[in-house]
Amino acid sequence: MDTPRPHPSGSLAQLHLIDEEKKFSQELSTYVDQKWNLKDAGFNYNVLAVFGSQSTGKSTLLNRLFGTQFDVMSESSRQQTTKGIWISKGKDMKVLIMDVEGTDGRERGEDQDFERKSALFSLATSEVLIVNMWEHQVGLYNGANMGLLKTVFEVNLQLFGSNRGKEKTLLLFVIRDHVGATPLANLSNTLKADLDRIWQGLSKPEGLENCKILDYFDFSFTTLAHKLLQPERFEEEVALLRQRFIEPSNPDYVFKPQYSKRVPADGLHVYAEAIWEKIVTNKDLDLPTQQELLAQFRCDEIANLAFVTFKDSIRDFRHPIESGQLVENLGPKMREIRDVAIKSFVKDASRYHAEVYKRKHAEVLTKANSMLESFFVGQLKNLHKKAVSQFSSELQQALKKDGAEFGAVSATAKDNATAFFLQGAAAIKLEETDWEYEEEQFQLEQDLQEFAATQREKELSKMLTGLEKQIKKDLEDPIKLALDHPGPGMWGRVITTYHHTMSRAEELLHKKARTFELGQEEQQTLEENLRRQGWVLLTMKVQEESVDGLLLYKLLNRFEEKFQRDERGLPRVWKPDDDIDTPFRKARDETLELIPLYAKIKALDPTTGEEFSLESTDDFDFDQSLRVLSETRQQELTTQLKRKTDASFVEAKRSVVSTQVKVPYWVGVALIILGWNEFMAILMNPLYLSLTLMLGLPFGILWYLDLLPLVQRIGWKAYDQAMEFGREKLRDVVHSSEPVLVRAPQQRILEEEQGRPQDFLHRHSARSLSSHGHERGDTRDDGEGLEMSSFEDKKNL
């Protein structure tokens, strides 16, 4: 009958590791960790097992030796107490002791199965096997103990056969109730002989036929006095024996390194359970494989634990890097996090199977590196972006300074940006990684080059636009001036202006060429383009100055200059006997001769006097650009000019007629006599006198300065404007009441005006001129249109 055991707690807690049903306890890990505090012991602990027949005082011995509290059979019941395997930790020592069910078969009948399995398990896990036996059992070759030892040897061969000489176990024979009659030496010799005989009788695996027992076992023998008969001696000998378990300096210290099964304390539960699992299921038990499996399992567990902290630590990097920011000190931070993880792995995993550990160490490093690599890559990208933006702002800033040379400035900015990138990249490259940043560096350099080229293009185009503006400005006034004073040297002045302007622009371009490091060819192309562009600007200005009204104005101006002013440049007042026809014809013919002059630009080189030209391109035809006026326009201008000059001629004639009217002298005498009284009345009356002076004085001055015709013309003009205004008003009133009939002619005129301005002006002027004679007999009429009035206005001003 089983009696329930009172379980001790704390460090002396014992665990029923394998129960009667051969079930392995799931609590070993908890006991190792929490009750025995061996979690961090690594290899710094030992395991032993005790074997022997039932009720031979095994538990009593263990309790005495190690301070454990294994159940001891009561003297009266003589019933087996230890069933299965119990395990406990020695008091104040890092030794795990397994109390194995005693052999005999009395309680289990003929079930030798458990005996074999427990022997196998003990050999696989323990460094020392204590074989407990009574003195009187020594030499009983056929006794229960010998059967047990035969089993132990057999399973040992099964386990460590191939590890001959490498894996050894110590068999410590404790001979109990030694009375002293037979010395220990004799007893041990007897036992050795028995053991040897057993060994010889074993059927050994192939290839191990000649192996020796000492290839696998070390033997040690000791005796203990009778516990009941010689209690004091018993205690003394137990105390001495205890020293062999706790004192490494003791020459008979039992836990020699060669017996270690190399199972770290934190992996014991995995290892022991796996071993038992194999044993119970009768599978081949291969300890090296088991140790490797254990190492793999534990290394993975340890690595996973290390990675929990690792992942936590790197979480903060993700957001800033993904949002394009640079993480300060990323390299040192990553290095520290990785080191912590590796150290934590190494601390616990390095105790396991060396090969497996080495492999797992590499795996952990690779995994940590690959998890960090995304940050390395992200940071590289951000460094790249930052370097480009730094390059851009440095370049733009530097280009704002006077005299900045693009090539030098861009090279410095590029060096700075590349150095910034390389410094940042080197700082985040960790040791023991295959991380590279050469590709990114190459890409960066390409980007910087591309950016610099684009920037150079922009700056160059900005500079060219500036030059064009300058050219336009430089051409504007001189060309206007030259065209305002037509004559044989007109185009010469225009071309000279062009050449001067272009040489100034080219000089500037040369200066800038150094800044932009322009090549010979590029510079030449730019110069050619600039010359062409300058020429286009020139022709545009010429065209602008030659629009219909403006050119007509210039020509009429020229005509007026010739016709209305004398040789000294004074205005002419035509007298009755003056010849108006000849100066008129001369002035008109000279003016008409100017039209063909205006019609085409005469491109003569001012220095050589030879014709020059610019190379034509797809969108630039030099010959075409020389043409200012078409044949049709020339004819139109001729007609218009003739009409206008005719008007001037008529006006000159009319002014002669008006000055021809003379008052006879007697009319003056008659006026004085008849109006004497009125004359005196005016002189005597201050009001009349002041009125007469106010009106008469300006009139007299105008008459004296010969400005009366001018005032008269202004008067007529004002009258014309007033009439036109009145007519417009009247038309509006009439149109609003008869929209279709009355508006039609006006509408047609407007359409003509919009569609064909030249024809309109021509017809309109013709109509005006013909109506002018009928209405007032002078050159002014409402049909002269805007062109004539503006011409008149300008002239008068």
Ligand SMILES: Nc1nc2c(ncn2[C@@H]2O[C@H](COP(=O)(O)OP(=O)(O)OP(=O)(O)O)[C@@H](O)[C@H]2O)c(=O)[nH]1
């Ligand atoms: N003669 C003698 N009896 C002892 C000695 N030590 C213990 N005993 C007695 O032997 C009996 C069995 O002791 P246990 O320590 O329970 O023996 P055990 O081998 O652990 O027994 P199981 O666990 O049942 O196999 C007890 O009654 C002890 O008092 C000893 O040195 N000499």
